Amino acid sequence: LLRIFAMKELIEPLTSVEEEKILTETRYSREQLKKDLEHLKDWLQKQTHLPPSRLTEGDKFLQMFLTGSKGSLETAKRKLDNYYTYRTHSELLENRDPLIKGYSDVLDIGYVCLTPQTGKQAERLVYVGLTNPDPEKYDIVLQLRRFLDVMDIKLRLEELSTSHFVVLDNRNGVTGHLLRVKPTIIRELLQLVQDVYPFRISGVLIINTPPFIDAILNKMVIPFLKKKLRERIHVTSKGHEIVNKYVDKRLIPKDYGGDNLSIKELTDAWDKKILEKREWFINELSERTDESKRVDLTGREDGYFGVHGSLKKLVID
Numbered sequence: 559l560l561r562i563f564a565m566k567e568l569i570e571p572l573t574s575v576e577e578e579k580i581l582t583e584t585r586y587s588r589e590q591l592k593k594d595l596e597h598l599k600d601w602l603q604k605q606t607h608l609p610p611s612r613l614t615e616g617d618k619f620l621q622m623f624l625t626g627s628k629g630s631l632e633t634a635k636r637k638l639d640n641y642y643t644y645r646t647h648s649e650l651l652e653n654r655d656p657l658i659k660g661y662s663d664v665l666d667i668g669y670v671c672l673t674p675q676t677g678k679q680a681e682r683l684v685y686v687g688l689t690n691p692d693p694e695k696y697d698i699v700l701q702l703r704r705f706l707d708v709m710d711i712k713l714r715l716e717e718l719s720t721s722h723f724v725v726l727d728n729r730n731g732v733t734g735h736l737l738r739v740k741p742t743i744i745r746e747l748l749q750l751v752q753d754v755y756p757f758r759i760s761g762v763l764i765i766n767t768p769p770f771i772d773a774i775l776n777k778m779v780i781p782f783l784k785k786k787l788r789e790r791i792h793v794t795s796k797g798h799e800i801v802n803k804y805v806d807k808r809l810i811p812k813d814y815g816g817d818n819l820s821i822k823e824l825t826d827a828w829d830k831k832i833l834e835k836r837e838w839f840i841n842e843l844s845e846r847t848d849e850s851k852r853v854d855l856t857g858r859e860d861g862y863f864g865v866h867g868s869l870k871k872l873v874i875d
Contacts, residue, residue, distance in 0.1 A: 567674055568672070568674055568711070568712075568715060568827060568828065568831060569672075569674055569682075569712060569715040569716055570674045570675055570676070572676065572680065572716075572717070572718065572720070576676060576680040576720075577717075577718055579679075579680050580625060580680055580718045580719065580720065581625070581718065583628075583721075584624075584625040584626075584627075584628050584629050584718070584719065584758075585628055585629035586624070586625060586629050590629075591621065591624060591625070594624050594629075594631050594634075595617060595620055595621060595624065597631060598620050598623070598624065598631070598634060598635070598638075599620065601635060602620075602638070605639070606848075606851045607847050607848050607849060607850075607851035607852040607853070608638075608639065608642045608847055609642055609842075609845030609846065609847065610845065611842040611843075611845050612638075612642065614842070615714075616714065617717075618713075618714060618715070618716060618717045619713055619714050620638075621717055621718060621719075622713050622716060622717075622718070622719050622756050623637055623638050623641075623756045625718045625719040625756070626719035626755075626756020626757065626758055627756055634756070636753075637753065637754060637755070637756055640753060640754045641754055641755070642845070642846075642847050643847050644749070644750065644754050645843075645844070645845075645846055645847075646846050646847060648746050648749075648750065649699055649742075649743065649746065650699060650702050650703050650706060650743065650746050650747065650750065651703070651706070653844075654703070654707070654839035654840060654843050654844050655836065655839065655840050656707065656832050656833055656836055656839060657833075657836065658700075660695075660697050660700050661700050661703075661704070663695040663697070663700075664695075664697055664700040664701050664704055665704070665829055666689075666690070666695070667688060667689055667690035667692070667695055667696065668686075668687060668688045668689060668690070668696075668701055668704075669685065669686070669687055669688075669689060669821050669822070669825040670684075670685070670686050670701075670704050670705045670708050670825065670828065671684070671685050671708070671821060671824035671825040671827075671828050672684050672685075672708060672712060672824070672828065673685075673809050673811075673818060673824065675808065675809055675818070676720060676809075677723070677805055677806045677809050678806060679721065679760065680720055680721065681720060681721040681722060681723050681760050681805075682720050682721075682722055682723075683722075683723050683724075683725065683805055683809050683810070684722050684723070684724040684725065685724075685725050685727070685811065685814075685821060685824070685825075686705060686724065686725070686726050686727070687725075687726065687727030687728075687729065687730070687821075688727075688729070688730040688731060688735070689730065690730060691730040691731075691732050692734075693732060693734030693735045693737070693738060694734075696734075696735050696738055697738070698735075698738055698739050698740075698743055699743060702743065702747055704832070706750065706755075707832045707839065708828050708832070709755060709757075710839075710843060711828075711831055711832070711835060713755075713756075719756055719757075719758050720758070721758040721759065721760040722757060722758065722759050722760065723759075723760050723761045723762075723763070723804065723805055724759065724761070724762045724763070725763050725765065725801060725814075726762065726763070726764045726765070727765050727766055727798070728764065728765065728766045728767045728768065728771050729765075729766040729797070731766075731768070731771055733770060736770070736771070736774060741778060744778060744779060745782070748779070748782055748783065752783070752784055752787070759787060759790060760790065761790045761791075761792065761804060762787075762790060762791045762792070763792050763794070763800070763801065763804055764791070764792065764793045764794065765794055765796060765797055765798065765800060765801070766795065766796075766797050766798075767793050767794060767795055768795070772793055772795075775793060776793075792804075798813075798814040798815055799815060801814055801815070801816075802815065802816065811824060
């Protein structure tokens, strides 16, 4: 009965104590958050270069950007602009149809899920991994797109930006998977995580990591992360037994030695929601910007984008 009840909601509501904790961490009072929300709505009305769907988003979505930007209204604006602009330039966001050829294969050979509950620090756990070591059906673009699909749904379910503790399991990772990974895709993912989506990451635990993957991470990924995020990454050859060192046992899936639902149960719930939202992904989430209408070009001249949104090479903060 408890298990059935737990799956009624992909994201369980925050308690008042958790809300206050997040507001404190993100440097907001409720009054200031309300003011910034109205300011952001007014600003969006004037950004005619952004897609029409910007005006149909709810308060939850906008508050996620505000709190995910640690109280910086200008950062929230920049990330929102990037959120829409990046769709034109990222291979990861080219086709959002979850029934596209190859997407079902990704569902079969791997998992991406988020726990509905929060931990003691008001964080939610994200689990990503492979269930099949055969690299033939592995498509990193679709696997990462699936991750973004989950996060796009989550952006509309929460009111305040909880932090994320991410567990990446390399248990079934083999050399053949790495041969299918393009450096440009890794770069795009880092850009999305750090300067587009309003993610707050409390930690990343990469488990079951063989030496060859460890070497790749230290050469191609970790050096390009911002300092704060680099310091929160833990790479280990140990398995799931180490996860409870970092998070509450009640949040850990039972196949990782915890008390939560299994990875499959959690993943199936998110995959079902993605398919239910297919039309939304195809329509609203596929709208592009109209750069001919952009008035302020300064927001496009940063470390990730050049003028008018053209991609520049990734810079290290």
